[in-house]
Amino acid sequence: MNGGDERYTSTESEEKALLASLRPTLDDALARERGPMAWWRSRPTPARAAVVALMALGLPIGLTALAGSAFTPAQSVAERAVLIGLSGFAVLLAVVLAMRPLYRPPLSRAVAVATLAATLLSPIAVGILAYASHGAGPIGPAACLGMGLVLSLPGVALVSASARSPQLGATAFAAGAAAGFGGYLAIGLHCPHLEALHVLVTHTPIVLALGLLSVVRGFSTRSNNAAGGGLPRRG
């Protein structure tokens, strides 16, 4: 667009030409900002963040509560509270990192890494606590991982629809992890296998896998943009 690979030399005439060519393209881009997706993306950040967090936490808890007996009976109330509490803490951190708007200065690398580490440590801590109550145990059925990923899909769709521009690196990981906590929590509340190895090998990776997939997707978006793939859509 606008002259391809030409160098910009910042002369007055070149600036005028660039601005003149910019306006019609911008008007086209703004005209495309219509429909429910555009409406949702333009909602204030706290509102979008709250809905994403509610989706990740509220949906599995609500559905499980509605189902009543669907709570795994082997899980004590205290264990359930720890699982929900730690997941809620991690979801909040992930959402704050993933949905940080562009009109805020970037977080320092140290703060971003610490936030991400706390997000990741939460499901690992649940697995370690499971060891104290139920021992290491066998790895058990691997279906939990697949089921958890499937249950996370609504969260993935919502996180993706809520992004105002492409998410990269730590932000992408946090976005994927936030979505993954929906499936993780749903599985954690239902699964009758409470042993540490099972939790760490088939539940915790739901969050990790979606975080990593989101990073890969971000890299791919970045590569497309670097190759001249048009306007990025970062979040």
Added chain:
Amino acid sequence: MPPEFETDEALFLRYRDGDSRAFDVLFGRYAPLLTRVVARALDRRAEVADVVQQTFLQIHRARFDFDGTRPLKPWVMTIALNLRRQRQRTWGRSKEVYTDVEALDVPAEPPPDLDRPKDIERLRAALAALPQGQREVIELHWLEEMPFAEVATVVGAGLSAVKVRAHRGYEKLRVILSAEPV
């Protein structure tokens, strides 16, 4: 009052309410500024146009996040610098540098013998030699004449840290620009 005489903030609130004429005036005020800021770090015409356009698009998407009691310019500049950094990282041309400096009382004005070079290429090269944290502060304060308080808002640092970055940056810039151009 004709829109040309309204403040940026009043215009933006009217634009948010659907007044497209207010956007025209804002575009006229901000597009040249954004183009200058973006072009100091990116040198391809398509990239400059893309980032400026993307900035306006992000402003549009985030319009309901804007707090009308705060100034618009730092808000817009933060978006532009974030997108510029992102584009620089995409092309692997820049490294994030964060300066963690506590309060120091140092002069942070541009040295009186420091002239702005007329040659954009020379200025761009000189600025590119500075760490990112210092470069952004100097661009906003010296070239865009933003007060330090607003610069601090844009770069997300404390006032004194921003002054320290400016002081150090001006010292380096003076050395670079006083050297004979090759």
